[in-house]
Amino acid sequence: MQRNRGLSAQAVTVLRALAVDPSRWRYGYDLATEVHLKSGSLYPILVRLADRGLLEATWEPGPDGRPPRHLYRLTGTGREYVAALPAAQSVRVAPHPKLRLGEAS
DSSP: OOOOOOOOHHHHHHHHHHHTTTSSSHHHHHHHHHTTTHHHHHHHHHHHHHHHTTTEEEEEEEEOOOEEEEEEEEEEHHHHHHHHOOOGGGOOOOOOOOOOTOOOO
């Protein structure tokens, strides 16, 4: 069964970051730094976006015996999706500030 849920605010933020230069391949680490998401949040988003056909992914061999790295960029469908997003969905997602013990939320 296929679900047609809308994208999360974090997924939209990732798409918008990639849309700045849609033909450029980007590393997940660089995206994580730019959109302020931890890898445990970012990489599942990248997989879901690729599954929907909004991103393409490829492997780059690692230099000097290091492991290969994944690269991502928008597909034509991804570019169209971002172009059709309402301006209200352009909110950047920042991580929640950590509270010290004893502080009220």
